[in-house]
Amino acid sequence: MAINRKRLAFFERWFDPVAEQILGAQDDIELVRLSYDAAAADNWAELATSCGYQIGARTELREPWFGDAALLARCPTLLAISSTGAGYDVIDVDACNAAGVIVVNQSGTNSEPVAEHAIALMLGLTKRVGFSHRAMLKGTAHDRLQLSGNNIRGKTVGIVGIGQIGRLTARYCAAFDMTVLACDPYLTAAQVAERGARKVDFPTLLRESDFITVHCPRNAETLGMFDAAAFARMKPNAYFINTARGKIHDEGALIEALTAGRIAGAGIDVFDVEPPPPDHPLLHMDTVMATPHIAGGTVETHYDMAKATAEQWIALLRGRVPPRLVNPEIWPAYADRFERIIGFRPDPLPGA
Template sequence: MTPLTHPAGSAGFRPPVIVCAGDEFISADLLARALEGAGVEAEFRRIDSRWPTEPFAAFDGVREAAGDPARLAELVRGADALVTHLAPLTADVLAAGGLRVVGVTRGGPVNVDVPAATAAGTLVVHLPGRNLGAVAEFCVGTMICAMRGLPSAAIRLASGHWDAGGFRYERTGLELRAATVGLVGLGAVGLRVAELLRAFGSTVLAHDPYASAEAAERVGVRLVELPELLSGSDVVSVHARLTPETKQMVDAAALAAMRPGAVLVNTARGELVDTRAVDAALESGHLRAAVLDVFDPEPPAPDDPLLRRPNVFATPHLAGASRQVAEESAARIAAEVATVLSGGAPTNCVNPEVLDAGAAP
């Protein structure tokens, strides 16, 4: 591909025009500073949505997006690149711009109409595993909280009740060093969780038909079939990708197969778990506790009975929220976009056929 830019001051130098479409987590200013830090000299156009103060939504052909497509279409006219977290890159927006590259600070760029981008000759680069550190720490931390009954103890104390009964043997929970943890999915996040659990001394099982045996061995994980994982784990943590085959894979039958008194953790996708079956398993006492950071739908109904259970640790999709995720995502996507603008090939691209077309004679 022909480089767009040349060193400043050289003949024919034209700074690229880059739209930075941010939000209240990864702002347009943060994206622009990251691009400057990557050595990109550009004319920046900035816009910020009000996510997460205002929820994201689905637009024409895209989902989990935030911002005004019409305003975005105005900004991309004449631009060479766009860098964003959640901006709605619909077919109309892409058609308005003639963008060379779109950089999305997410593992899955669901806010981009990828077929439309490909048809327009626009590369879409993204960041697989961008929040794996934050999610992995969240998983391990909440496992400890759920096994030890800490959320309900904290709620009772805040309401004025000193509950020393947590020292009764039958109410005490396991330490991680004594626990067997089953990971349903051993991708980037699952591997990082396994690394952290290894430091605690946990026994770790994993089920993933696509997992690398070498990677599993490296982090001390034993790969097993799902029934063995469910029956043999004190904690089951879900890290699978959402596909038609994995939708509601943790259903009533899977929960019944789990060890009595086990803990369920889901930070992946709400659609992977049948929450009504989880509610029933908690009501019967078969499950000790559940950690739920994702729901189907999001947000869940305010009167959802699952949220009111004292043995449910429910959070509003916060596992990936950290300053490191925001800052490092901006820096990584800036480096990818800088590579493309200088004529190189990005590391992570969802439509590499655009690269192939550009290289054709």
């Protein structure tokens, strides 16, 4: 039987209430608010009859509500899962492909604040902002010369992944007359140049960069790519910045590299466990500036991201091709399921 009112499930709240306002005003969409504290059986009953699932960010998301094969098996009418931001590592895309479920994200909706945050960490580290603040709190900031930092003008920055966020980071670095390198295996040298950087391989980026900033997704290719060997190849006066995802860098290897003085410092917005426990070693190092995965979370971006998410859900549930589709290769299988569940066939992919 065709579904006239599509159910869209989400846990707790959106980053900005504008999403709920927009979606709640649609006659053909029924919003289903779930709670992590509710009985699991009640949540499963709601999800089992939903067409869409707006999954939470990793920091807030709890088991067993990850977008994995087990969840998909219990949700026969589920057509799509949407991530909160650009990252979608809480969703098993292969499992979704097998189930005929499309995955969408919010790529591009929070690029500016993440790039700005990376620059802020670079400046904070090289100007020794965190170190000086701690020295003042300890009463040891008597000799200002000992607190002297460095300029970033003329330095070399290496960007790992020059997509939406990396491209903006390159532009902002150019304002400081920095030399910009980029390692991105999915772009040609010409494409990287168009984005304001010189394409290099990973060993070259490690060897030549004064700052390394990570802007790639977390996946099988990037998990643990910054290990002990990678940190050992960096300059001893170089800084490592990660505003992308935890586990792209090996936390133990980073702690060891900082303790041994093999690199100068690190700016970390993402951790293996979020939020990190207050006794986490990185939080107590003078050479580290840490934030709790807030790079993409500004007031302005929360609104923009929530609005874009709502608009994408409306398009998707009305049979249009969503603008930020992660797995277009399964569209034919998805279209068959959509027609069977909703009662009409969605639009074809452009060019199909």
